[in-house]
Amino acid sequence: MTAQLDSFYPTGVTFGTLDEIHRAAVTALTPDILDFVEGGAGKEITLRANLAAFDGWRILPEPMSGVGAPSTRTELLGLRLETPILTAPFGGDALFHPDGHLAVARAAEQYGALSIVPEAGSFSYEQVRTAAPHAARIAQLHPFAHATAVADRVRRAGFDALCVTVDCPVGGFRTRNMANRFDPDQRLFAGNLTGENGAPGVAEVFGQLLKQGGTVWNWDELADAATGFGLPWIAKGILTPVAAERALAVGASALVVSNHGGRQLDPAPASLSALPSIRAAVGAEVPILLDSGIRTGSDVYLALALGADAVIIGRSAIYGLAAAGAPGVGRVLELLTEELRTLMILSGAASIEEIGSGRVQRVAS
Numbered sequence: 001m002t003a004q005l006d007s008f009y010p011t012g013v014t015f016g017t018l019d020e021i022h023r024a025a026v027t028a029l030t031p032d033i034l035d036f037v038e039g040g041a042g043k044e045i046t047l048r049a050n051l052a053a054f055d056g057w058r059i060l061p062e063p064m065s066g067v068g069a070p071s072t073r074t075e076l077l078g079l080r081l082e083t084p085i086l087t088a089p090f091g092g093d094a095l096f097h098p099d100g101h102l103a104v105a106r107a108a109e110q111y112g113a114l115s116i117v118p119e120a121g122s123f124s125y126e127q128v129r130t131a132a133p134h135a136a137r138i139a140q141l142h143p144f145a146h147a148t149a150v151a152d153r154v155r156r157a158g159f160d161a162l163c164v165t166v167d168c169p170v171g172g173f174r175t176r177n178m179a180n181r182f183d184p185d186q187r188l189f190a191g192n193l194t195g196e197n198g199a200p201g202v203a204e205v206f207g208q209l210l211k212q213g214g215t216v217w218n219w220d221e222l223a224d225a226a227t228g229f230g231l232p233w234i235a236k237g238i239l240t241p242v243a244a245e246r247a248l249a250v251g252a253s254a255l256v257v258s259n260h261g262g263r264q265l266d267p268a269p270a271s272l273s274a275l276p277s278i279r280a281a282v283g284a285e286v287p288i289l290l291d292s293g294i295r296t297g298s299d300v301y302l303a304l305a306l307g308a309d310a311v312i313i314g315r316s317a318i319y320g321l322a323a324a325g326a327p328g329v330g331r332v333l334e335l336l337t338e339e340l341r342t343l344m345i346l347s348g349a350a351s352i353e354e355i356g357s358g359r360v361q362r363v364a365s
């Protein structure tokens, strides 16, 4: 891995820590774009709670466990992963680096991770998939009227699964963007929203997301559309056992426990706090991913211990992207995975499956 990394940094740029990468991103981005990335909705209670929830748990050491070379390999919907970390779908990616999701997916491919390609990205599903066919295997979409047509297109492009974002019928009340009068170039969100060949235009989807009282689907309407998807689909944005059960009842194959990184409903529960009851409700077999607040390898470990099969990184990936493009995202994936591996050795977990609730302890936070 290290030998590969040397050639991965043609300019000799290396980052020692995730904090360094964050600092480089803060320097690289303009204040309004940085606020767009780092901000949440409302009073940002959920944004803070997402991070604080991880502080409420400890990992139990297992001395002399004999585990020296743990495996971080896992599987999700039949897809092999070298690390249980996926990169999130985030729109407007060329705001952060000209290569946007092309760079994110290439980095994921280099590290054997998966990348979820967003509908509102700067590049098309097809462009990202061509750039990194082994990583760009899941395409995200919003459940609006055009969803079946998008699913057709995604299937033809060779994707293996869809990720349907169910927590964003309208954009959250994003106070920092409002304070900044943030008004990004909509073309940077139009990789798929071209308005051509029956596809909705970016203005149409933005209009939907910006207005209240728009056409918002319910589960039954999603269920109808999903019969035409022809691909397994993942419901992203689940925070309660009731929503988890509804999503599965209408055909979801997997769930993402997520509050959209604190960008939608505020104050909503932290993702990590919501996870154990959702795992208990759906049983051991349903694949569950968690996002919102993953910043370190110990966060990954705790999410896996409390019931997730894998995690998704949003801002952590954006920081890597803004700091150094594909090598930056690659370094984020590497540092997270290396810390996870270290914790697995120290806690005696030889495989991802062995990271369970028995290895962690709740403390007052």
Ligand SMILES: Cc1cc2nc3c(=O)[nH]c(=O)nc-3n(C[C@H](O)[C@H](O)[C@H](O)COP(=O)(O)O)c2cc1C
Pocket: 036, 037, 038, 050, 088, 089, 090, 091, 118, 119, 120, 140, 165, 236, 258, 259, 260, 261, 262, 291, 292, 293, 294, 312, 313, 314, 315, 316, 318
């Ligand atoms: C700048 C930005 C744009 C995002 N755009 C989308 C999007 O278009 N669709 C979506 O489902 N989620 C979107 N998300 C949410 C992420 O997919 C993910 O749920 C969230 O970032 C996870 O939280 P974290 O940033 O704390 O890791 C976006 C997040 C950020 C930070």
